Amino acid sequence: MEIVQDTISWLLILGGAAFLLIGGLGLVRLPDFYTRIHAAGITDTMASELLLVALMVQAGFSLVTVKLIIIGLFLFFTSPTATHAVANAAFVAGLKPYFAPKPSAPAQEKTSEEKAGEEKIGEEKGVAGAPSGPVVQAEKGAESSN
């Protein structure tokens, strides 16, 4: 019985650690605020919840488990709310997402010069660490949708 308990909780701990790692990597590597907060949100909820569930499996049926459930519920509601509040504040303050479609009126009258400039900007960001391929694709998609 104990080996089953240990195996399950170890799997959950490793899963939580993997989510923490992914969240940390995303926080460093993703291009702008909204994508980064998306990565941080994973760390906040999924990773900590998995770790708490792993601790619950270790604790068995006891008062500790009840306390862990309460902590888990609290985190389950507060972390996404905090993420939402921060993202909402940024949106209200006027921060535009990295992949946001360009304003429609200027996009139709776009000259070839501007398009070249945009591609250059995309390349520069690509050098800075952002994936250049999806950026160009997303911009093309945004233009075609306009």
Add this chain to the structure above:
Amino acid sequence: MKHHLVLRVVTKVLIPPILLFALYVQFHGDFGPGGGFQAGVIFAAAFILYALVFGLETARRVVPQGTLRALVAGGLLLYATVGVVSMLLGDNFLNYSVLRPDATAGQHLGILVIELGVGITVAAVMIAIFFSFAGRPPTIKDEDW
């Protein structure tokens, strides 16, 4: 204020458990970690959260200035009263053992009442500090940020 819907709903759900947890920390303090100061801060945190989400004026209506002042003084008065009562019962200031015929029961009662006084004062002072900071007229206009 429409975009604060999520915050408002979550705050409404969370404030009662926060207050309940503050009371748990307050009255469980002699068996486990906790005590008056921590409980007071948690209790005040619930009110500060309420003021942050629902606005300062709404929170001021929940805890009026006069009540707050009375609570700040009342908690300290409760603390001092325990000391004076134990003096009147013929022992040193704040020696709880004489509060009850049984010394251990007296110590239990004394520490509980004293921690209650500490908790009330700390909660009221924290709320008062927050109110006085948040209630200051802004020195920078909103459009100058």
